[in-house]
Amino acid sequence: MSAPTNNTTRRVQPLCAEGDLPRETIGGKAWSIQKMLSLGIPVPPAFVLTTDVCREYHGAGRRLPTELGNELRSAMAELEQATGRSFGHTSKPLLVSVRSGAAISMPGMMDTVLNLGMTPAVEAALAAETSDSGYAADTRRRFVEQFEKVVGSTPPEDPWAQLELAIRAVLDSWHSKRAAAYRQSRGISETGGTAVTVQAMVFGNLDDESGTGVLFTQDPLTGASDPYGEWLPRGQGEDVVSGRADALHLDELATQLPEVHRDLLAAAAVLEREGRDVQDIEFTVQSGTLWLLQARSAKRTPRAALRCATRFQRNGLISIPEALDRITVDHIRALLRPQLDPAAVSASPPVASGKSASPGIATGVVVTDADEAEQLSDEGQQVVLARPTTDPDDVAGMAASVAVVTEIGGSTSHAAVVCREMAVPCVVGCGIDTVTALAGQTVTVDADSGTIHLGELPVRPPVSGDDEDLNLVERWVRDALGEPDPTIDIVSLVTRYQRQDGTR
Numbered sequence: 379m380s381a382p383t384n385n386t387t388r389r390v391q392p393l394c395a396e397g398d399l400p401r402e403t404i405g406g407k408a409w410s411i412q413k414m415l416s417l418g419i420p421v422p423p424a425f426v427l428t429t430d431v432c433r434e435y436h437g438a439g440r441r442l443p444t445e446l447g448n449e450l451r452s453a454m455a456e457l458e459q460a461t462g463r464s465f466g467h468t469s470k471p472l473l474v475s476v477r478s479g480a481a482i483s484m485p486g487m488m489d490t491v492l493n494l495g496m497t498p499a500v501e502a503a504l505a506a507e508t509s510d511s512g513y514a515a516d517t518r519r520r521f522v523e524q525f526e527k528v529v530g531s532t533p534p535e536d537p538w539a540q541l542e543l544a545i546r547a548v549l550d551s552w553h554s555k556r557a558a559a560y561r562q563s564r565g566i567s568e569t570g571g572t573a574v575t576v577q578a579m580v581f582g583n584l585d586d587e588s589g590t591g592v593l594f595t596q597d598p599l600t601g602a603s604d605p606y607g608e609w610l611p612r613g614q615g616e617d618v619v620s621g622r623a624d625a626l627h628l629d630e631l632a633t634q635l636p637e638v639h640r641d642l643l644a645a646a647a648v649l650e651r652e653g654r655d656v657q658d659i660e661f662t663v664q665s666g667t668l669w670l671l672q673a674r675s676a677k678r679t680p681r682a683a684l685r686c687a688t689r690f691q692r693n694g695l696i697s698i699p700e701a702l703d704r705i706t707v708d709h710i711r712a713l714l715r716p717q718l719d720p721a722a723v724s725a726s727p728p729v730a731s732g733k734s735a736s737p738g739i740a741t742g743v744v745v746t747d748a749d750e751a752e753q754l755s756d757e758g759q760q761v762v763l764a765r766p767t768t769d770p771d772d773v774a775g776m777a778a779s780v781a782v783v784t785e786i787g788g789s790t791s792h793a794a795v796v797c798r799e800m801a802v803p804c805v806v807g808c809g810i811d812t813v814t815a816l817a818g819q820t821v822t823v824d825a826d827s828g829t830i831h832l833g834e835l836p837v838r839p840p841v842s843g844d845d846e847d848l849n850l851v852e853r854w855v856r857d858a859l860g861e862p863d864p865t866i867d868i869v870s871l872v873t874r875y876q877r878q879d880g881t882r
Contacts, residue, residue, distance in 0.1 A: 477575045492524060586611070717739070732807040
């Protein structure tokens with residue numbers, strides 16, 4: 379893409395290595411694209427509709443600004459030039475993704491449309507270009523299904539009409555029930571709005587050297603320093619983050635495409651060093667070529683928050699005050715939670731098991747509907763939400779539940795990410811028919827080990843004093859407060875420190 383002009387009032391902005399547009403204007407997704415381009419990391423060309431468009435759109439009763447059409451055509455022309463492809467034409471057709479992107483990350487809470495620009499004629503052109511009618515048909519099927527779900531209508535034949543409808547759907551999703559519930563649960567303002575990123579598609583479903591995945595530069599569950607992620611051959615990004623598919627461990631990418639795996643880890647290391655934080659990276663591989671789609675600070679469990687903050691400080695990347703700013707009182711409370719009695723666990727074999735996606739222990743009655751989970755929780759019941767796979771629309775039900783269980787999906791799905799941020803225990807990938815088998819029963823979810831047990835299992839207090847990272851944080855806080863009294867517990871100390879510091 380060409381360098382930006384000085385006209386920062388433009389509603390549609392190109393994303394390029396020289397750009398310095400603020401996150402509040404272009405949203406976190408576009409900001410990360412801009413940053414990756416500046417670091418020389420391979421990213422598909424893109425442009426962004428600023429958050430001003432969202433505020434104008436809703437302020438005008440859901441009407442797009444009249445000048446937007448010309449700006450979109452100008453930006454698309456630059457995208458065509460950058461890719462050597464043509465939007466809406468059958469000669470080397472250009473397909474794009476249309477994705478939301480608020481300034482503060484809201485994983486999976488707003489809408490996305492992939493493969494936009496697809497028509498029957500474009501399908502035929504892609505089939506001829508690649509000599510693979512199966513790939514072309516799969517890409518069109520994905521587009522039609524997603525467009526109908528997100529927009530609520532059959533996609534028109536005109537790609538420009540498709541684009542306008544998709545932009546409207548993304549802007550509308552800012553005020554969706556799930557997005558509002560997520561913002562309320564995280565204390566995020568309603569006024570920020572979302573940007574809309576339009577990006578040239580790269581295709582993880584193209585051939586046997588293509589796929590998609592998610593990489594965390596450090597383990598978001600345990601805080602271990604090793605990279606952690608999932609890889610899905612011949613898939614597109616929504617397959618992994620939606621939880622609809624059971625992805626493979628990232629080690630499979632190293633086996634299948636070792637050079638791509640090496641390049642991915644190298645890019646991840648650069649992003650972590652630049653961001654001075656654990657990164658959550660979405661990537662696609664097309665015919666053996668790596669493309670990064672976005673990067674953001676990773677949502678993590680309380681255990682991971684503690685371990686990563688202390689490690690980053692020890693390694694000289696952040697200061698002690700910065701490390702303490704990444705650890706909340708709720709993190710400390712979660713780390714001091716009771717643990718299951720080992721004797722009780724031995725006497726109650728698990729009735730289901732999967733992968734731990736967010737640790738913790740909880741007991742409740744299994745319900746299979748997110749709205750029912752909300753209702754029963756409001757009535758004072760402890761509920762466990764069990765679903766075949768979670769949908770972003772389930773977020774209010776997830777927040778109301780003491781634990782979440784899914785039949786399919788991986789630990790990098792949006793459901794897993796949201797549960798980790800909310801500190802809701804979550805076990806994913808428990809297998810088909812788990813929901814039916816557990817519905818209506820009282821269960822104990824041990825998301826530390828990824829198991830589900832019938833009934834309410836007894837717990838015991840945690841073993842104190844054996845966590846080096848927790849002890850280090852306590853020393854930091856005592857030093858900052860000048861508090862030598864050993865009878866004051868760490869929760870009280872951290873509460874005092876953060877009130878004094880004004881960080882929480």
